[in-house]
Amino acid sequence: GQNIDQPTEMTATEGAIVQINCTYQTSGFNGLFWYQQHAGEAPTFLSYNVLDGLEEKGRFSSFLSRSKGYSYLLLKELQMKDSASYLCAVRAGGYNKLIFGAGTRLAVHP
Amino acid sequence: GAVVSQHPSRVICKSGTSVKIECRSLDFQATTMFWYRQFPKQSLMLMATSNEGSKATYEQGVEKDKFLINHASLTLSTLTVTSAHPEDSSFYICSASPPLQSVADTQYFGPGTRLTVL
Numbered sequence: 001g002q003n004i005d006q007p008t009e010m011t012a013t014e015g016a017i018v019q020i021n022c023t024y025q026t027s028g029f030n031g032l033f034w035y036q037q038h039a040g041e042a043p044t045f046l047s048y049n050v051l052d053g054l055e056e057k058g059r060f061s062s063f064l065s066r067s068k069g070y071s072y073l074l075l076k077e078l079q080m081k082d083s084a085s086y087l088c089a090v091r092a093g094g095y096n097k098l099i100f101g102a103g104t105r106l107a108v109h110p
Numbered sequence: 111g112a113v114v115s116q117h118p119s120r121v122i123c124k125s126g127t128s129v130k131i132e133c134r135s136l137d138f139q140a141t142t143m144f145w146y147r148q149f150p151k152q153s154l155m156l157m158a159t160s161n162e163g164s165k166a167t168y169e170q171g172v173e174k175d176k177f178l179i180n181h182a183s184l185t186l187s188t189l190t191v192t193s194a195h196p197e198d199s200s201f202y203i204c205s206a207s208p209p210l211q212s213v214a215d216t217q218y219f220g221p222g223t224r225l226t227v228l
Contacts, residue, residue: 044219045216105151
């Protein structure tokens with residue numbers, strides 16, 4: 001079966017660093033994506049990993065270990081606007097199909 | 111970047127009526143479009159995958175006769191919720207995928223349609 005796990009909720013302080021973990025078990029793997037979604041809005045693309053290692057994009061970094069079925073999204077210098085849901089998604093199967101985790105709701109407080 | 115639009119953004123209808131939602135890729139040709147449903151505080155659940163000119167592939171548990179999908183062109187896919195009931199109230203999001211030219215190519219999401227069935 002397909003299974004993607006992430007913590008349901010996290011809280012962090014403005015200016016701090018937070019790491020959101022994602023573990024997955026899927027039949028097939030062709031990349032892992034992280035999306036940000038604010039309430040009532042569509043997801044927006046944050047990062048992509050297909051090879052093991054760390055990808056850095058400004059305040060956001062994403063790490064992948066394929067052998068462990070594990071990824072994390074690292075957010076630095078947190079801002080209030082970073083309060084949102086963060087979705088981990090695995091591309092498995094044809095047609096660029098994505099399987100989404102349940103999402104992690106991050107609350108950033110002053 | 112790639113833009114995907116959805117129409118309408120919000121719709122309220124009576125139980126038993128049908129509702130059509132349009133999804134358009136504005137600046138690229140989408141060989142594949144996806145339809146998702148999202149209930150409050152939950153993640154996106156894939157309903158179906160549609161490819162231009164062929165029948166949609168529905169995920170397990172999604173009734174194809176209730177959720178009609180038409181992908182008539184490379185820039186337009188429609189989802190029709192037939193005989194809608196209150197339990198169909200949800201946030202419906204489409205995404206579009208251009209022909210894969212890079213392994214990093216992702217899906218581009220529309221802004222979503224909030225459906226409320228009274």
